[in-house]
Amino acid sequence: MASTPRARKAPDRSGRAVTLQRVADHAGVSIATASRVLHGGGGRAVGEELRRRVLAAAAELNYIPNAPAQALARARTSVVGLIVHDVGDPYFAAIATGVMKAAREHDLMVMLAATFRDPQLELEYLRRLRNQRARAVLLAGSGFADPAFVGSLAESLGRFVADGGQVACIGDHGVEADTVAPDNRGGAEAAIGHLWELGHRRIGVVTGPSGLTTVRHRLEGVRRALERRGQVLGADCTVEADFTREGGRAATLELLARRPDLTAVFALNDGMAVGALTALRDDLGRSVPGEVSLVGFDDLPCTLDVRPALTTVRLPLERTGVRAMDLILDERVDRGSRRIVELEVELVVRDSTGPARG
Amino acid sequence: MASTPRARKAPDRSGRAVTLQRVADHAGVSIATASRVLHGGGGRAVGEELRRRVLAAAAELNYIPNAPAQALARARTSVVGLIVHDVGDPYFAAIATGVMKAAREHDLMVMLAATFRDPQLELEYLRRLRNQRARAVLLAGSGFADPAFVGSLAESLGRFVADGGQVACIGDHGVEADTVAPDNRGGAEAAIGHLWELGHRRIGVVTGPSGLTTVRHRLEGVRRALERRGQVLGADCTVEADFTREGGRAATLELLARRPDLTAVFALNDGMAVGALTALRDDLGRSVPGEVSLVGFDDLPCTLDVRPALTTVRLPLERTGVRAMDLILDERVDRGSRRIVELEVELVVRDSTGPARG
DNA sequence: GGCAGGAGGGTAAGCGGTTTCCCGAATCGG
DNA sequence: CCGATTCGGGAAACCGCTTACCCTCCTGCC
Numbered sequence A, B: 001m002a003s004t005p006r007a008r009k010a011p012d013r014s015g016r017a018v019t020l021q022r023v024a025d026h027a028g029v030s031i032a033t034a035s036r037v038l039h040g041g042g043g044r045a046v047g048e049e050l051r052r053r054v055l056a057a058a059a060e061l062n063y064i065p066n067a068p069a070q071a072l073a074r075a076r077t078s079v080v081g082l083i084v085h086d087v088g089d090p091y092f093a094a095i096a097t098g099v100m101k102a103a104r105e106h107d108l109m110v111m112l113a114a115t116f117r118d119p120q121l122e123l124e125y126l127r128r129l130r131n132q133r134a135r136a137v138l139l140a141g142s143g144f145a146d147p148a149f150v151g152s153l154a155e156s157l158g159r160f161v162a163d164g165g166q167v168a169c170i171g172d173h174g175v176e177a178d179t180v181a182p183d184n185r186g187g188a189e190a191a192i193g194h195l196w197e198l199g200h201r202r203i204g205v206v207t208g209p210s211g212l213t214t215v216r217h218r219l220e221g222v223r224r225a226l227e228r229r230g231q232v233l234g235a236d237c238t239v240e241a242d243f244t245r246e247g248g249r250a251a252t253l254e255l256l257a258r259r260p261d262l263t264a265v266f267a268l269n270d271g272m273a274v275g276a277l278t279a280l281r282d283d284l285g286r287s288v289p290g291e292v293s294l295v296g297f298d299d300l301p302c303t304l305d306v307r308p309a310l311t312t313v314r315l316p317l318e319r320t321g322v323r324a325m326d327l328i329l330d331e332r333v334d335r336g337s338r339r340i341v342e343l344e345v346e347l348v349v350r351d352s353t354g355p356a357r358g
Numbered sequence C: 001g002g003c004a005g006g007a008g009g010g011t012a013a014g015c016g017g018t019t020t021c022c023c024g025a026a027t028c029g030g
Numbered sequence D: 001c002c003g004a005t006t007c008g009g010g011a012a013a014c015c016g017c018t019t020a021c022c023c024t025c026c027t028g029c030c
Helices: A020-027 A031-039 A048-061 A067-074 A090-105 A119-131 A147-162 A184-197 A213-228 A245-258 A270-283 A317-329 B020-027 B031-039 B048-061 B067-074 B090-105 B119-131 B147-162 B184-197 B213-228 B245-258 B270-283 B317-329
Strands: A079-084 A109-114 A136-139 A166-170 A178-182 A203-207 A238-240 A264-267 A293-295 A312-314 A340-343 A346-348 B079-084 B109-114 B136-139 B166-170 B178-182 B203-207 B238-240 B264-267 B293-295 B312-314 B340-343 B346-348
Touching (some): A020 A031, A031 A048, A079 A090, A079 A119, A090 A109, A090 B090, A090 B109, A119 A147, A136 A317, A178 A317, A184 A264, A184 A312, A184 A346, A203 A270, A245 A264, A245 A270, B031 B048, B079 B090, B090 B317, B119 B147, B136 B147, B166 B317, B178 B184, B178 B317, B184 B213, B203 B213, B203 B270, B245 B270, B264 B270
Parallel strands (some): A079 A109, A079 A136, A136 A166, A178 A340, A203 A238, B166 B178, B203 B264, B264 B293
Antiparallel strands (some): A312 A346, B312 B346
C-alpha cells in the first residue's frame, strides 16, 4: 500500500474526478454559485464576474456534470425508454429513427429495450426503466391481445405513472394510455377497395399472428371493406403466418393450394408480402400482377427493391415515432383524458397490382 | 422505539415513493441491513430471519431501487452507450440487435445514440454518455478518416476512459481502442477473386464516400486483388457515390457511360448494389448476370428480395455487436494492450454473378 | 438618515443508496 | 475458563448536485 488517505473529512479531491465542488474551489466561489451558473438553478442570477470565473474554471477542468447525481437531486432524469420488439425489423427501426430525431431535438437520451416478442421481457424492461427513473416510456409495436398479459402490462404502466413517468403507446396495446396509432383498419379497407376496383372478387389474405392487435385491426378493415361490398371473407381465404418473409411464403403456398382461383392476395405486412411474391412467382409460376395481384402493408423500403415493386399501404413510421415523443413532451394540461393521435395511412399503388384477369 | 431519533423535516414518507428507508422501517431493520439483503452489498451475510422480513417488506411495498442513487453511491452504472450513424439503416439495425441481445444477457441497459452521420453529434453524444456515467460505449459504424475529427474523437474517448469508462469500436475509427472489425479488405479481395474466376477482366467499382474508413479498406482490398493479378484499378473504373440505393444507381449509370465495356460491377455495399441493379436492368436494359455481373457487400436482408438475388460478401453483423459487448465485459487483464477482434467475412454466391460473356 | 426591499452569495439539508466502522454476542482455541 | 475471533447488525459518512433559507450589501424612497 503506497498511500491510504484516511482523511474522512477531507477526501483527496486533487486527483479525483472533476466535481462541481472542484470547479467551485477553482473559481473561488461556493458550490451553490457554481451550480447556479452551470445549470441555471432556481432562476437566480449570478454576478457577471463570478459567472465568468465559474465558466472558466469549468472549461479549464473540463467539468462535466454527473447525471445520476442530478437525477437524484432533481428527482427527474432526461432519459426516455423505447420498447420495441426487435430493432432489426425495419418497421421498428424506422420508428426508432423518428424517436431518435425527436430525442435529439429535445436533448433527451433514449434507452432502448428490445423484447424479441417476449411479453415477460416487456414487463421486465418496464421495471428496469422504472428503476432507471426514466422520464417516460414509449411502447412501440403491436400489443399482445392476451387479456392476462394486458392486465400485467396495465399494472406495470400504472406503477410507472405513479412514479411520475409518462407513457405513450405506438399502436394499440389495449391499455389506457396516450396513443399514436396508424389507421390500420382504414389502410386495409383502402387496399381491398383498390383491388375491388381492379375487378378482383376472389381475394386471399395472408394474416399475421392473431394475437397481435395490429393484425386484428387490419383484418377487421378487410372484413369491413368486403362486407360493405356484399362479400364475406371466407375462412378458406385467409391463412395465418408468422410476420416474416418465410411465413408469408408458406402461407401463400397454402392459400393458393386451397383456392387456386384467387386473383389477388393481400398480405398484412410487407415482409410477408415479399414472401408471397416469391411464392407466387418462383414457386407457383404465377405472374404478378398478370395472373395474381399482390398488396402489402407498411411500405418498408424493400417494397421498392422487389420486382414488381409492391403496391402497399404506407405508414408514416418515422413520423409515428416523432409524434409519440410529442405526446410525451406535451405536459398534458387535462390529465386524465386519454389522448389518441390517429395517423393517416396512404395507399401507394405500384406495380404489383393490376386488373383481374378474365 | 418505533419512532425516529430526530424527526428533522420529517418528509412525509407515508405517501411518497417507496425507498429503501421505507422498506427497512417496514421490516423493522436498519437501512444498512435492507441494502445488504436487497443488493447483496459488500459480501456480508444477513441472518435468515431478517433477510426474510426484508424480502417480504420489499415485495409488499413493491420496492424498486433508484438506479441514479445507486449509480451515485457506487460510482458505476449498468448502462452502455451505443453510437451508430442511423438505426434505420439495416446495417446498424443488425448490429444493434446483436448488442441488445448481449445486453439482455448481462443485465445491461443500452442508451442509443444516432448521429445521422454528423461528426459533431458523435462528439456531443460521447459527452452526454460520459455525463450519464455510462459504463462503456460502443462506437459503431464506419469512422471518418478526417484527421482533425479523429483527433477530437480520440480526445473525447480519452476523457471517457479517464472517467473509468470502457470503449469498444466496431470497425476502424482510427483510434487506439479495443476494436472488433470485419475483414473488409479480405471480403473485397474475395469478391474480386470470384469475378476474376468467372472470367471478368473489366470490373467497375461503385465506391462509397471516400471519407469513410470502411470504404477505404474495401477499396484497398479491390486494388490488392487486382494487382495480384497484374491489373491496376483504372481511375475511370470507379465512381464515388453516396452509400445509398440512389447513390448506387446514379454512380452505376455514370460508370457504364464512361466504360460501356464493363462486364462486372462491384458495389461496396448492398444498398448501392441494389441501386446498381436497378440502373443496369431498368435504366440500361442490361441483363444481370447475363451481360453484367454484380456483387454487393454486407449481405443485408434485401439481397434476397431482389431478382436476381445478389451475390455479396456476408458480414456477421449481429455477431459483431455481440463481440463488441464481449470486449466491454471482459475486464481486460492486460490493460494497455489494445485488443482487436477480426471478424471473418464470407462470399455468398447467389444469382447476380455469372461467367463473363464472350 | 433610516429602513424596506431586492440582489447576490454562502450554508447546509436533503435526494436514495452503499459501505466503512464500531459494537455486542456467540464461537473457538488453548 | 478466558481472551481472541467471527458474525450479524446498526450508525453514519459519504456520492455529487440542487435548492431552501439565511445573511450581507446596496439601492431607492420618505
